[in-house]
Amino acid sequence: MGFTTGDFPPVDTSTFLHQPLRERVRALALHWVEYGFGSPRIIAATYVAKILFLWLFVGAVIITATSGVGWFWQVDQWWNQPIVYQKAIIWTMLLETIGVAGSWGPIAGKFKPMTGGILFWARPGTIRLRPWEWVPGTAGDTRTILDVVLYLGLIASLAVALVLPGTVTPALAAVLPGNTSGLVQTPAVIAAIVFLVLAGVRDKTIAVASRIEQYLPALVFFAVLSFTDMIIALKLLIVVVWVGAGVSKFGRHFVNVIPPMLSNTPFWPPRWLKRSLYRDFPNDIRPSRVAHFLAHVMGMTVEIAAPLVLLFSQNFWVTLAAVVVMVGFHLFIISTFPLAVPLEWNTLFSYAAIFLFLGFPASAGYGVGDISSPWLLAGLVAALAFFPVLGNLRPDKVSFLPSMRQYAGNWASALWTFTPGAEKKLDAVVRPTKNQVEQLQQMGYPAEVAEITMQQTIAWRSMHSQGRGLFSVLYRSLPDIESRTVREGEFACNSVIGFNFGDGHLHDERLIRALQTRCHFAPGEFVVVWVESQPIHSAFQEYKVIDAALGVIERGRWRVADAVAAQPWLPDGPIPVEVRWKREGSEPVPDVTNSLRLPRKRSERVAR
Template sequence: MGFLKQDAPVVEDFDAWSQGSRAEKIVPMAQHWAQVGFGTPVALHLLYATKILAYAAIALMIVLLTPGISGVGEIEQWWTEPIVLEKVVLYTMLFEVIGLGCGFGPLNNRIFPPMGAILYWLRPNTIRLPPWPGRIPLTRGTSRTPVDVALYAALLVMLVVALCGSGTGPIASLNSSIGVLPVWEVAMVVALLAACGLRDKSIFLGARGEVYGSLAVAFLLTGTDIIVAAKLVLLTIWFGAAVSKLNRHFPFVISTMMSNNPVLRPRWLKRKFFTHFPDDLTPSWISRWVAHAATAIELCVPIVLFFSHGGWPTAIAATVMVAFHLGILASIPMGVPLEWNVFMIFGLLFLFVGHAGIGLTDMHSAWPVVLFAVLASTVVVGNLSPRTVSFLPGMRYYAGNWDTSLWCMKPSAAAKIEQNLVAIPSVPAAQMKKVYGGTKTAALYQYMAYAFRAFNTHGRAMFTLAHHAMAGRDEADYVLTDGELITSTAIGWNFGDGHMCNEQLIAALQDRCDFEPGEVRVVLLDAQPIQRQTQRYRLVDAATGEFESGYVRVADMANSQPWDDTIPVYVDAHATRN
């Protein structure tokens, strides 16, 4: 890869390549990805690194402007003040809910502009997706109203107000001379986040409510209960993420992520993460070992942190977890959850090193345990029934196992989306043409995106099921687009979450675009429940509804190659075609 130039795949005979089947066209793209990754220019990685530094610098500035906080040279006197963590939590929530964090920029296929979120959520008539419109009063509908805009704006204003606030005074049990923000300020943030989330789940997910919202709730408590509750939140995050990786999918994430790692530059080294390049691109023993080691670290080391209460066990455990998050950060993973990893490093140092001595025996109420029970229950339900819980509150982070979708659309459907949606960016195919300056190059990168998806186990199922979705029709009439990209265009935010590109979004687009039968056909693939070795799927025509359902086996996906789109599909007996 060059500093400014993309390391693009080379196809010597483009005409011959373009005449191949989809699977045949993915083969050279997958082989290129295995030793280069997406080929991102170094300058783009530096852009993301600069964004991380800017995030950290602004956080430090906000903390230093807090009354009672002295300069950087006296950091040892104030870095464990509870208001420091409190403001970093609220600042990071603001950073994320504006759209500057997860899902930002070209590495999340968001190019013009590099973010959505605030550009959509302050704009009436954009699409909103209420989580329970049939159960929660005053949440029906999918069109953003002035009320929704006002709620979101109020959340932004309240976060800024809190970040400018002062501490309420000394807290002896925390050895604090400054204290924490007034409870009403944090309560208002939590209430507004909840109100926004009930009207539009994308705002709650975009704010990373399961992380920063939960930590904000911890600051509604008093004394040592704040620290205990915050420790339990981080413990749940790590434990939930580790449990979700107990599957056959995660080694595929490792091999794919290492291929795209800007630090591991030699091609020969990247090829080592695959069984036998270029013919067998399943994960090698190295990828599997790294996956098992990472899972063990995330599962076991946080327990040591939580119960060690200082000394060399805490020092070793904290060092391991810092290295763990730095490893993720250095890979600049697709979806770019970069600032989240920076926050987790700061959070673990603040809570488990700076306040190592505070544990369960220091609780003065049961509320920390109640918060933990709510989060843990969500994780359990999310693993047992992933279709009912987003992978974010389910804390199934980067496990290779989340709900996904693939949209088979005719060009006429893309035109209708352009004409009828209140949205900012154009559909993904049009953006690619603008960036790469020609149909041929854009086609290559379109198939590079297909290869990336196919490197994950669920990609093989999605491309297989695409044949079912377009059965009886000319597949050349359709353009296949990842559901995450449709979601990005439609609602302004996406982070690998199939819960935002399911039947609810299909219906919202149908209401606005009036697709003809067969014009848009969508593959919806549920994540794997932890107790089963299968994944359910549904095929939906935007105009006429679901017309097929069934399941695929995880073993069949895990034993296939990225270009394999013929894995066995088990169709439900009641399925009907139209």
């Protein structure tokens, strides 16, 4: 892999696409082990340059110039100024909301143009996905002038909050009498909260993209809490994010994330180290003991233990060590360039660890015991823990982001399939872009090369636990699978709504229904296999088969243990699945319930 040249899979482009799907998945998965996406390093360098120039340099210039804390290069004067941290959150949220932070660029499947976000959401007629159908005034799936006004109002309110000078509150003056830069102005923050809630209730895509689950609580803390309480609440917020993500890594999924994630790292590690993450490359590419160690010790354990140390430590050196660990943790994630590319978010969290726990340590009166009221503490903990708890018990009700399952591998996801030529019908969707294969061809890729490039994403999905289940259902449900085009749902979703962050709730049957009203697929032309995240108390994942023309035609589940035990390309055949409901009139499929090896009492209860 060179700086300007990628490492394309070593296949014959003239014959590869005629091979069976299993063989294609195997070849591309084995290539992923050593090269990941195989992108030229200039693409990763572009992301690094974007962080350094846009988020860091431009952000530092704007924040320091509007806050009265010294020039941007005088870091020693502003790194621990409260208004700087507040505006760093607002700046990051602004970039996320515009669409130039997470889920941006080629690694996220945006080739031409590289930005989704604002190009979709400031345009009437594009697809809008409401989070709750019962909310009055949100009917429909087409973006209106009102939606555009609310979205642009959100951007404007964040920009205003960013550039306005701070105000010194009595609570701040009492604690930091020498502080003259103050805090962000409350009216602008309240305006941002209102616009975010209104825009988010009408379109969950904007809510997810703006990271409402993390930035909205921070904005509320800015607006309603006294200074000391605000700092403690911000600490609780970031610790809940860290610990919630750590808890979500219990189970079987996360270890399957580590190998393909590290394999995609463009600058390190060497190929021999990448291979060590797999049991016996190229014969067995399930996770090795090295991968298990990285997942459960360096990942899960660190993400739970270090934040708790930060929250309760009264010792400077212990706190400093934990800060170093968490900064290193986020820099490590940045170095892997995960496909959702949440690089600005990880950079912000690195700064947050320094600002909150070294700038305002518990030993200086900013510990959880220093909050103004135990009732406030209890309320904050309950509010911050509500969605993570609910989302892990009922993942069908809560996105994986408010559930705090970042990077956990336990995601709702999907594979889309089209009969020959049917994918072209997506051109009926109002959007500023084309299907990704067409984007690549516009950039000069030959048709076969563009197709193989996008098929790398389904091989990547097969390396994760839910991918084996999705492919198993496809092989069982679609006898014509070899003639179909198969797409990774997350990437395909990006091309029609301008965003995806690994959240399968953005491309469930509601998006498919919206596409159908525009594209008018015939029965069987566009079939999706979609799976929900695994509840924390269950051993199964629930799937749906969705025909765009007919709706959900099948529901079932598979045992997660069976999925993680299989090779990505399923050489031993599909894993066992249990069909629990099938639409009347759909083509019958073999009953494989008994092959799930359920305990007798459980299977009898399911049968009833």
